[in-house]
Structure formats: C-alpha cells, structure tokens
Amino acid sequence: MSLPTRAAFEAADLIAGAWVPIPGESLRSASPAHPTSTIWNGAPSLSHVTKAVAAARAAQRSWGEWPAEQRFGVLRRFAALAAARVDELAALIRDEVGKPLWDAKAEAQLLAGKVEITLDQTQHGALRRVAGFELPLAPSRTGRCRFLPHGVMSVIGPFNFPMHLPNGHIIPALAMGNTIVFKPSDKAPACGQAYARLLHEALDAEKAPAGVLNLVHGGADIAAALTSHDDLDGVLFTGSWPVGRRIMEANLDRPGRLLALEMGGNNAAIVMPDADLRQASIECVRCAFITAGQRCTCTRRVIVHQDIAKAFTRAVCQAASSLIIGDPAQDHPVFMGPVISSQARAHILSQIDRLARAGGTPLVEARALETESGGWFMSPGVMRSPRFTLEADTEVFGPFLQISECTSLDEAIDQANATRFGLAASIFTKDPAAAEAFAARVRAGCLNVNTGTAGASSKLPFGGLGQSGNHRPAGAFSLDYCAYPVAGVVEAGDAAALAPGLMFDDAWLK
Numbered sequence: 001m002s003l004p005t006r007a008a009f010e011a012a013d014l015i016a017g018a019w020v021p022i023p024g025e026s027l028r029s030a031s032p033a034h035p036t037s038t039i040w041n042g043a044p045s046l047s048h049v050t051k052a053v054a055a056a057r058a059a060q061r062s063w064g065e066w067p068a069e070q071r072f073g074v075l076r077r078f079a080a081l082a083a084a085r086v087d088e089l090a091a092l093i094r095d096e097v098g099k100p101l102w103d104a105k106a107e108a109q110l111l112a113g114k115v116e117i118t119l120d121q122t123q124h125g126a127l128r129r130v131a132g133f134e135l136p137l138a139p140s141r142t143g144r145c146r147f148l149p150h151g152v153m154s155v156i157g158p159f160n161f162p163m164h165l166p167n168g169h170i171i172p173a174l175a176m177g178n179t180i181v182f183k184p185s186d187k188a189p190a191c192g193q194a195y196a197r198l199l200h201e202a203l204d205a206e207k208a209p210a211g212v213l214n215l216v217h218g219g220a221d222i223a224a225a226l227t228s229h230d231d232l233d234g235v236l237f238t239g240s241w242p243v244g245r246r247i248m249e250a251n252l253d254r255p256g257r258l259l260a261l262e263m264g265g266n267n268a269a270i271v272m273p274d275a276d277l278r279q280a281s282i283e284c285v286r287c288a289f290i291t292a293g294q295r296c297t298c299t300r301r302v303i304v305h306q307d308i309a310k311a312f313t314r315a316v317c318q319a320a321s322s323l324i325i326g327d328p329a330q331d332h333p334v335f336m337g338p339v340i341s342s343q344a345r346a347h348i349l350s351q352i353d354r355l356a357r358a359g360g361t362p363l364v365e366a367r368a369l370e371t372e373s374g375g376w377f378m379s380p381g382v383m384r385s386p387r388f389t390l391e392a393d394t395e396v397f398g399p400f401l402q403i404s405e406c407t408s409l410d411e412a413i414d415q416a417n418a419t420r421f422g423l424a425a426s427i428f429t430k431d432p433a434a435a436e437a438f439a440a441r442v443r444a445g446c447l448n449v450n451t452g453t454a455g456a457s458s459k460l461p462f463g464g465l466g467q468s469g470n471h472r473p474a475g476a477f478s479l480d481y482c483a484y485p486v487a488g489v490v491e492a493g494d495a496a497a498l499a500p501g502l503m504f505d506d507a508w509l510k
Contacts, residue, residue, distance in 0.1 A: 015051050064148075064177035104328070153173045153236055159294075162195075186217070235258070237261050270409075302402070344397070385403065422466040458475055
C-alpha cells in the first residue's frame with residue numbers, strides 16, 4: 001500500500017476495521033501556503049462517534065489479552081512502515097500544515113522513534129516502570145502488582161504536530177492493551193488519516209482485532225461528543241487551555257476517567273550577564289519562531305539582565321528580521337512558513353496590538369505578508385515589554401517574542417513564574433549556582449540550561465503545570481498514564497489468622 005496523493009485522498013472514517021467514506025465539503029483542509037489548493041474535504045458524521053467507541057469497546061478485551069510481545073510486534077511493524085515512508089509523510093505535513101520540509105521531515109521521523117522509546121526495557125526505559133512485580137510479605141504470602149489497560153481511550157490531536165503528538169499517545173496506549181478512537185485536528189485531517197492508514201496497515205497485517213484503532217473526523221462538535229461519551233475510559237488531549245478546560249468540565253462526574261491534558265505554555269527564557277550571548281540569541285530566536293511560533297514549547301518571553309539587554313536585544317531583533325520566510329515547498333532553505341489559517345493570523349495580530357496598547361513597544365513589526373499564492377504568511381514580531389506580570393499573561397500562539405529586563409536572578413525568576421502556564425523555561429548562564437536556583441524555583445515541567453525552550457527530548461518526560469497540564473507528562477512517561485496498577489496479595493498457606501474476638505470451630509464445616 002502507498003499513501004494516497006492529495007488528489008486521490010478520499011475522506012473517510014475508520015470504524016471497526018473498515019474505511020467509511022464521508023464525502024462532502026462541510027469540512028475542508030487547504031494548504032496554508034496556497035489557500036486555494038484543497039488538501040482534503042469531507043462531511044463528518046456525528047453518528048460515527050458512538051459507532052467508533054462501540055467498535056473500540058468490542059475489540060478491547062481481545063486486544064488486551066494478546067501477549068504483550070504480540071502487541072509489540074504490531075508496533076514494530078508500524079515503525080518499519082513509518083520509517084520507509086518518511087518522505088511521503090513529510091510532504092503531506094508540509095502541504096497541509098505549512099511547515100518547511102526540513103521541519104516536516106523531522107516530525108515524520110519521530111513516528112518510528114516513538115516505538116523504540118516506548119518499548120525500551122533498559123535501565124531508564126519506559127517499560128521498566130509498568131512492569132509487574134512480586135515481593136514476599138510473609139512466609140506463605142506474596143504481594144503482587146500488575147498494570148492493566150484502562151480500556152477505550154480517545155485521542156484528540158492538534159494541528160501543529162498532526163502525526164507526532166497523536167502518535168505519542170496512541171503507541172503507548174496500544175502497547176498497554178488499550179483501544180483507540182482518534183480524532184485528528186480539523187485543520188489537518190489528511191495528516192491524521194494518512195497516519196491512521198499506516199497504523200491500520202500494521203494492525204491488519206498482524207491480524208489484530210477489528211476496532212483496535214478507529215478514526216473519526218470533525219470539529220468541535222465531534223470532539224465534544226467523543227470526549228464526553230459515556231463508554232470511554234480515558235481522554236488523551238493536546239491543544240489549548242480553553243478546550244482542555246471544556247474537557248475537564250465535561251468529565252466532572254467521571255472521576256475514574258483518565259484525563260491526560262497538554263495545553264500549551266507562555267514559556268520564558270532568562271539571560272544572565274555571564275551568558276554566552278551568541279548562544280542565547282540564536283536559541284531564543286530559533287525557539288521563538290520555529291514552526292512559525294506554533295509550538296507549545298516556543299519561547300514567548302525573554303527576561304534579560306539590564307547589563308546586557310542592549311546588545312542582546314539588538315542581536316535578537318536583527319536575527320528575527322533576517323529570517324527567511326517563504327513557501328515551504330521551495331528549494332531555497334526556508335526557516336518559517338505560513339501560520340495555519342487566516343483566522344489564526346488575524347488573532348495573532350490582534351493580540352499583539354492589544355499588548356502594544358497595554359504598554360509594549362514594538363521593536364520588530366509583526367504584519368501580514370502579501371504573496372502571489374495568497375498564503376497566510378506573516379513577519380515575526382519582537383516587542384519590548386514592561387515587567388511580566390500575571391495580569392499580562394498571554395500565550396500568543398504565533399511568531400512573536402516579548403522581551404523584558406531584570407536587575408537580578410531573583411527578579412528574573414519572579415518574572416518567569418508570572419504565568420498561569422508552566423510548560424517550559426530556559427536559563428542562559430555559566431554559573432552552576434544560578435542554574436540550580438533556576439531549576440529549583442521556576443515552576444515548569446521542562447527546564448533547560450543554555451539551550452532553548454523548544455528542545456524537548458522524547459527520551460524524557462514531557463508535560464507542564466497549571467494551565468499547561470494536569471500532571472500527566474507524555475514523552476517517555478506516556479506509558480505511565482496508559483495503564484493503572486493493581487495490587488494483590490496471594491496466600492499459599494492454610495493458617496487463616498483468628499483476630500481477637502473471632503472464633504471458629506472446624507466442626508462447623510462438617
């Protein structure tokens with residue numbers, strides 16, 4: 001099987017092992033670089049949500065009872081398929097999401113790597129933490145712990161990493177014996193469908209039960225129906241805080257339902273006087289504007305010490321102004337493509353305007369760029385801002401960076417913590433004591449030293465605090481929320497203890 005071309009990409013849901021066409025035009029995906037070019041169009045069906053959940057429920061017991069190594073075999077087959085088709089997958093990500101090809105290819109290459117990380121049984125491997133164990137409790141009594149799948153998990157995918165981030169939930173969930181209902185982003189349905197085709201091919205080749213993986217397309221109405229469905233056991237979500245909040249509210253009466261939420265960040269970088277300014281400048285610019293600022297780990301705020309603020313700010317502004325912006329498909333190296341949609345661009349520019357009216361000083365103007373293709377391109381923006389406070393805590397999900405000054409490390413840490421989010425933060429310094437103080441006091445799930453905030457490793461946990469997450473880190477720790485521990489005690493003897501006040505006569509059994 002080869003992945004369909006854009007022209008032949010028939011819109012379809014996957015239910016109980018069968019592709020169900022959903023022809024129509026109520027949902028359309030267009031290239032952000034060439035908005036008149038349709039990538040995918042279809043008509044999602046709300047009724048498919050219940051059918052998909054029922055299919056996943058019907059398959060779960062059988063799939064969960066498969067030997068673990070047999071399930072792992074499916075995942076290894078998928079990894080081989082994904083590795084062989086990196087170029088095809090990258091081209092689709094480029095066309096539908098607008099990432100430059102180097103960025104899209106980096107995402108496509110992560111799919112196979114997630115399988116390797118998930119199935120790692122070495123000292124720091126993920127499987128070691130969810131391996132069952134036994135220990136003696138008494139001469140004839142053994143304690144036992146084993147890990148069981150939750151059951152049916154829904155996975156809600158974002159547009160910015162339309163394959164990698166859903167894959168980060170789905171692979172560990174399947175490894176532990178869960179079944180899946182996957183809803184891709186309505187801004188990247190073709191990427192979601194291509195991913196599901198690849199995984200379905202691996203499942204089918206290994207004769208997995210029909211319904212282990214199900215796919216339903218759609219927007220907010222489909223997502224709401226899926227995440228509030230009565231027959232789910234978990235919701236694995238990557239997206240914004242407002243949507244994550246709605247998911248939590250919809251599940252207030254389901255305390256036993258697993259919610260793993262990753263919801264963005266207003267990430268800070270601290271630059272101290274002893275920092276390598278070249279390193280700090282390059283990393284802050286890279287992490288602010290990579291993927292057109294549409295990564296949850298992008299650097300949004302820089303707190304620079306006043307002693308070096310002039311030189312650092314000048315270098316950052318010049319580097320930002322020199323970024324190559326263009327069609328993701330062009331041969332010449334492009335750092336930044338378009339943002340995902342016209343609505344996204346308009347929202348980004350309106351947020352920047354509001355921050356300027358609140359006291360910010362534009363240093364590099366963020367503006368819409370007109371191109372022959374009519375794509376949703378914009379220039380990167382840099383703004384000098386007053387001291388960062390909770391009142392001004394805004395995640396601008398686009399190519400925009402705010403810079404504020406500080407007079408000490410303590411003040412810098414206070415400003416870094418002036419956010420309701422808590423995903424990532426960085427410090428640039430040569431002082432180990434400063435780096436340790438930063439690591440101990442900044443509240444975020446990913447803390448980097450002398451490298452940017454957008455530098456997460458899939459071999460480490462990935463998640464945040466506050467409005468960034470709910471203490472369910474993904475990355476290498478995603479297996480941990482895909483199964484739950486069950487404790488048990490096994491007695492091999494026959495000497496049941498008589499508690500004080502309890503009498504028993506063996507004659508009563510005769």
